[in-house]
Structure formats: structure tokens, C-alpha cells
Amino acid sequence: MQHTELKALIERQLEQHDANDWFLLVNTYQDADIVEVLEELAIEQTASLLVKLPSPQFASLFGYFSPLYQDALLQVIEQTEQLRLFKAMARDERVDVYQRLPAQDQQQILPKLAKQEQHDILKLAAYEAGTVGALATSAYVAIADNMTVIDALRFVRHNAANMETIYQVYVVDKDQRLIGTMSLRELMTEQDNAVVGDVMRTDVISVHAEQPQQDAANLIRRYDLLSLPVINGGKTLIGIVTVDDAMDVDVQENTEDFHKGGGTLALKDVSLRQVSTWTMFAKRAPWLIVLVFANMFSGGVIESYEDTILTYVALVFFLPLLVDSGGNAGAQASTLMVRALATGDLEMKDWLKTLGREFWVALLLGLAMAATVYGLGHYRGGADIALVVSISMVAVVLAGSMIGMSLPFLLSRLKLDPATASAPLITSIADFVGVLLYFYIAVTVLGSA
Amino acid sequence: MQHTELKALIERQLEQHDANDWFLLVNTYQDADIVEVLEELAIEQTASLLVKLPSPQFASLFGYFSPLYQDALLQVIEQTEQLRLFKAMARDERVDVYQRLPAQDQQQILPKLAKQEQHDILKLAAYEAGTVGALATSAYVAIADNMTVIDALRFVRHNAANMETIYQVYVVDKDQRLIGTMSLRELMTEQDNAVVGDVMRTDVISVHAEQPQQDAANLIRRYDLLSLPVINGGKTLIGIVTVDDAMDVDVQENTEDFHKGGGTLALKDVSLRQVSTWTMFAKRAPWLIVLVFANMFSGGVIESYEDTILTYVALVFFLPLLVDSGGNAGAQASTLMVRALATGDLEMKDWLKTLGREFWVALLLGLAMAATVYGLGHYRGGADIALVVSISMVAVVLAGSMIGMSLPFLLSRLKLDPATASAPLITSIADFVGVLLYFYIAVTVLGSA
Known part of the structure; x- marks a missing residue:
């Protein structure tokens, strides 16, 4: 339709x-x-x-x-x-x-x-918004372990209309503690007179009500579940999270990570179709203004090389190219790391190994890019400038990549959100470092003016 | 454990x-x-x-x-x-x-x-990789519309062990065309002797085998389905996609979009834990090298203003700040748009309205950032430089935002992937436009050197 x-x-x-x-x-x-x-x-x-x-x-x-x-x-x-x-x-x-x-x-x-x-x-x-408890529903089917399979099936059928799902039933003891689970499919294929306690699965995947919502979605995805039981500190079953809600959580969390990756504060529960001009401004201004200050440091560095610039004005022609290249390589690295940390593909313990590989990748990237600019450097500024630009290219790409790769791990270590290492933030930090490296290399090669 | x-x-x-x-x-x-x-x-x-x-x-x-x-x-x-x-x-x-x-x-x-x-x-x-057909399984329960509910339940129970899911059964006519569906829950709550054709749902959500995988995931998420029937051109049921596979598709596609957003070609089916240095290089080098050429244009523009720079060297101090600010605002806008287009929050028809709002948001952002830098501009370069920097800030933020907002729509219009409008690409384009605007405004205000 x-x-x-x-x-x-x-x-x-x-x-x-x-x-x-x-x-x-x-x-x-x-x-x-x-x-x-x-x-x-x-x-x-x-x-x-x-x-x-x-x-x-x-x-x-x-x-x-x-x-x-x-x-x-x-x-x-x-x-x-x-x-x-x-x-x-x-x-x-x-x-x-x-x-x-x-x-x-x-x-x-x-x-x-x-x-x-x-x-x-x-x-x-x-339960606080954002926790599993706030996502859970209490409309689940719970049965006792001494029920027979046929009784359990009758119970499910009788309660089917009011439950969020009937396809997974949870077995609890007399204190409502979760002790097992059976799928409706398992119930339907067991003997009618089998006792639930004998045929149930006892290795139940569950989640604590206080954990973040994303944990529930991750468990449901990892173990291919239709619903996930939610327990409190005393192992009492208090609700379930269903797979459709888990999918929505995934989308929301991914959207927040995207927004953060672009340097915007996350827009929660708001459609871009309806969001107001003012809200958009409020979500975007903070980082932009912070980055203005960050970029002023780059300006300060340049100011201190005023004489070098006046002597070798060709250095300025390559300034956007060099600072951008470091920022771009850094944005690539940080995006890859933020995503891998979010999906669990990488963990803290992988830092050193990843850093080692990143060094070689960045070196190769820097060399390839240096080769690309060498000719133009020669044409516009002569052999010396070409040398400065090429060496600087390798240095800024290496520096940008290392920063972009490490910052998400560092944030994660400090229990902050790795997604804060947004492309604009990395770009601005890499720019500052890039300007420092570029003029330092220039003065070293060309001699101070 | x-x-x-x-x-x-x-x-x-x-x-x-x-x-x-x-x-x-x-x-x-x-x-x-x-x-x-x-x-x-x-x-x-x-x-x-x-x-x-x-x-x-x-x-x-x-x-x-x-x-x-x-x-x-x-x-x-x-x-x-x-x-x-x-x-x-x-x-x-x-x-x-x-x-x-x-x-x-x-x-x-x-x-x-x-x-x-x-x-x-x-x-x-x-079916080609990436299509729904390649994701589908043929292990689904199909029943005829003239079966009674109790017979259907027996059939489900008998076949339970071999099916991917038994919680949704599909009703087909004698040519295997999909004509209806019932959930196991509905079967369990209907009268035993009811005829399936009379009680089934006939508004079945289905997907064509040739559609992209993401379409299946989107339908499953939108309609809270546990499984989605897959049909071919003749409306014949050829398989189903289950919700657990849909969740995996969502994660894969999001990861690809993240990688693209960071200016990396998507790494498919590869863990960052295992990926080789060479693969990483091959996925990251293409965009970085393309952007090197893009940034050379910025260098060319600066070169043409050599005399202005030598007269007003303070202009160079603000160069990274201005080009970065345009790029950052553009990266924000493009990230928001790419994500909204991917989730279906925005569609092509929303372009004009969104562009109108973006203009006002960007103007506010530009004014706020101009106010932030005015004082520093005055301190470092005097009233004239402060004026140039402030006007340029508004102009580059406006330009960067408009570009960042429009490019994803444009790519989408050209049937290309909006996610190609990555933060590094937008930054580099915004930089070029930023340099043009900055020096144009400088010459206009200060007079040509």
C-alpha cells in the first residue's frame, strides 16, 4: 500500500x-x-x-x-x-x-x-532512562520447574493474549529467581509428561536491570535470542527485553554514535524532519565553539613563525594540504576504532597491537601521499620546499593517525564515550600538531629566516 | 562464564x-x-x-x-x-x-x-551477494489455506525440528504463491476447527528476493516481525529472512556507513583484530590521495593571493581556524543528513525544507563563532583583520554547512551512496571554498595589496 x-x-x-x-x-x-x-x-x-x-x-x-x-x-x-x-x-x-x-x-x-x-x-x-530496566516489560511467561510439559503448554496458550512474547518461557523458583528457560519450540517437541525442570536449559543468558540498554541489544544479537530475561541484584526475574526493542536500541545507539562522530551532541528521540532550528543550533554549537579555541592554538604557532613565512611564502600554499591530510588520516583511524570498540570487535587489550599495525599503515599512507605531492612541491617552490613538504606529509599523516587511533582507546580507558573522538575533534587536534611539525621541519631544512 | x-x-x-x-x-x-x-x-x-x-x-x-x-x-x-x-x-x-x-x-x-x-x-x-535472496533460508513452514487450525498446529509441531522458525507460518496457494500468514500465537488462540483461510492475516509484509539486504532489515524493524517472507517476481514464496539475520545486516550496514563516513572504503566481513596492514592501506589510501589533489586547489588559490599575504601576514594566522570551522560545520551537517537518509528519517522530498532550516542554523552558528573570534582577531591583527575574520567566519560556516547538507541529497539523487559524503571529503571541499571566500573578503575589505 x-x-x-x-x-x-x-x-x-x-x-x-x-x-x-x-x-x-x-x-x-x-x-x-x-x-x-x-x-x-x-x-x-x-x-x-x-x-x-x-x-x-x-x-x-x-x-x-x-x-x-x-x-x-x-x-x-x-x-x-x-x-x-x-x-x-x-x-x-x-x-x-x-x-x-x-x-x-x-x-x-x-x-x-x-x-x-x-x-x-x-x-x-x-529504572533510569537508558538502562535495561527502563526497556523491559513485565508481560512475560514464567512457569514453575515442577510443571509437566503439557501443563506448561496449556498455561502458555491460556496466557497468550496478554504476553509480549510466548515463544520463550522462563522457569523460576518459589522466590521468583530465574533458574531455567525453554522455547515454545522445545516445549512443543518434548514429551507431554516430561517435567520442565528436567528438560529446561539451565545456562540462561540474562542481563541486569541496571546495565545500559546497549548491553541487552548486544546479548540478543550475539546469542540470536527472541527475548532476554532481566534480573535484579538478587537474581529475581523482573522482566524481559524483546528482539524488536533490541533492534530499535541498536538503531538509536548507532544514530547517537553517528551524530557524535560528526561532532554533534546526540539528538534523542527527535526526527530531523521536525527538529527546530534552535535545537539544532544548541546541539551543534558547543563542539564548534570548543574547536574554535583549539584552532586558535594553530594560529598561535603560525604567528611564531611569521618571519619564516615572509621569507618562504610558498610554505603557506601547502598549509591547508598538510594540515588536512593529517586530519583526514586521523579521522579515518578514529572512525575505525570508535566503531570497532562499539561493536566489541576491539577491546582495550588490543591497543598495543593495533597501535603497532597503525604505525606501519600510516607510514605507508604518508609515503604514498608524499610521493603524490613531491612533484607539485618542486614545481611551486623548488627542491627545498618539495623536501620540506614531503617529509612533513609523512610526519603529519603518522601523527594524525596515531592520535586518531589512540584517542578512542584513551577515552574508553577513562570510562568516557569513545565516540567523543569525532572527526572534527581529531581534525582540529591533528591540525595543531601538523602545523607544529610542518614549521619545525621547514626551519630545520631551510634554516630559520 | x-x-x-x-x-x-x-x-x-x-x-x-x-x-x-x-x-x-x-x-x-x-x-x-x-x-x-x-x-x-x-x-x-x-x-x-x-x-x-x-x-x-x-x-x-x-x-x-x-x-x-x-x-x-x-x-x-x-x-x-x-x-x-x-x-x-x-x-x-x-x-x-x-x-x-x-x-x-x-x-x-x-x-x-x-x-x-x-x-x-x-x-x-x-541470488547475488547483498540481496535479500542471498540472506534467505528455505527452512520455513508453509501451509495450505484449507487446513484447519488443529491440523496446522500438528503440522508445525511435526516439522519444528527442521525449521529456522516455527513462530510464523506462511499460507500459500497451490502454485506456492504467498496469500496469507499466521503467527503460532494466533494459531494457538484460534478455535481448533477454524479454517486457516478464514482466520489468517492477508496483508502480508513481504520483500522481493532481488532487493538489497538492508530493505529486509528495515521492514523487519518497522513492522516488528520475527521473520519476513521473500518472494520472487511471480509472488512465489521462496524463503524467509529471520530477525536475528536482520540484526546482523543492520550491524554490517552501519559499520560500512561508519567506515565510509570516516573516509575509508568499507571493510566487509573482516575483524579489525585480524585485518592486515596491507588491506588497511588499500582501503584508506584511495580517498586520502584523492583529497590530496582536492587540497592542492586550495593551495593554488592561496598562491594567487601571495601579495596579499605578504602585506597582511596576520591573515595566515587565521587560515587553519577559518578553513577548519567551515569543514567542521559541514561535517556535522553531512553526518546528520547521511544518517537521516539511511534510517529513512529524511527523504529526497525533504531537501528544500531541510535546506531552509540549515541556512538559519548555520547563520546562527556562524554568528556565534564570529563573536568568539572577533576579540582575538582585534588583538592579533587590529580592527580591519578582526572584521575580515568575523565576516569570513560567517561566510565559511554558511558555505560549509550548505555543502555538507546538500551533498548527501545530491548523491542520493544520482543513485549513489549518500555515505560517500564523508567527513574528510566535506572538510576538503569546505576548505577550498573557505580559502576562496576568506581571501575574497580580505581583498574586498583591506583593498588589494
């Missing part, structure tokens, strides 16, 4: 008032596609359509809106409708929405929910 | 020869963890351990090795063992391994497999 066709169908719903027709449309098309159209309508229009739906469809669609649009919707729908929504939403999404509500709205809505739901929200809301 | 502990356990297996003990170890620990240890052993050692295992465990572990290590293993194990492996491997992994075999090995192994397996390999091998 094309976006424009679906949009025409939905806009027709705004004019006519046959709730049944709208209900049929929602059941026929995919939630993600419908929401994409609805997000282009005015908030009030979307709200008027949503409240006409039965609770399950209302809640299911609501979960696909962006956080910003969700919050805006809650502002325009009546409290009885809010309540209906809260009762029907997926538990992990519900707690996210709840936490973004203004305190007074939280206080109004919470007492109106069932005790069980209140307890569930408060338990999940206890 | 810590890596070092598991390593000790596995190394002990190399010395003793109790196959049963080793079998027990493999069944107790996670495949991904065991393979991480095995990849650190010599190929022959790993091979000697693997061939001691029954086929299912052998094949399951084999699927977790990197492609490079898999190929090396196949070189050292005997052909009867290769055959045993090929019969037991997951079908999507098997065809990948088969396609990487040398042609003569392919010809030796294929006739020794069952007709059904030969057919399966050749069908999946028909």
Missing part, C-alpha cells in the same frame, strides 16, 4: 463518521503505515480518529507514534480516554509514556488504575 | 580425548562463547575438536565462525566431514559457505548431497 493511497483513505475517514469503516481500515493495514499518515495530520484530527477505536487497536496504534507526538496526543484527549489507553497499552510502552507525563498528570492517572497495574508501572519506572 | 575460564576448559579438551566430555561441554555452554575461544586456536586444533561432535552440534557451532575462519576450516577437514557438515547446516548459512568454495570444491561436493539439498542450494545460490 502506497503512502499516498493510504493517506487518501484515512483523510476520507475524517469527513465521514462511520466508526465501523474506520475500524475495518485499521484492521486491514499495518499499524506502522497508518501511524506514518496520522503523524502528518493535526494532533486533534488524529486524536478524534484514535478515540473512536476499541482499546486494543487504540493502544496498539499509539505505540507506533514518536514520543513527541504521543505526548502531544495525551494533551488533547480526555482523561477517560487516557485511562482506557493506559489499561490497554503494552507494559513497557506504558511506563515510558507514564514517565514523560507531567507530575500532576501522573498523580491523577495512577490511582485510577488497578492495583496490579499501579504496581507494575512503579516497578518499571524505578 | 568468563572467556578465560571457558578457554581453560576447551584447551584441556585438546589434550584429553574423551569425546563425551567435549560433547557435554558443547551442550552446556553457548555456541557464541565457545566459538570465540575456538577462533583463537590454530585452525587444525579447532578442526580436530569439531569433527568429534555429532552433526547437529558440529553444524551449529560452525555457523558462528567468521566467514574467513569458516573457509580456513573447510580447507583442513576431510571431504566426508565436509559432507556431514553440509547436510546438517542451516540452509541460509550453507548456501553462503557453498558460494565461497572454490569452483572445483563446489563441483565435488554438490553431487554427493541429496537431490532436494542440491536443488535448495542452487536455488538460493542464484
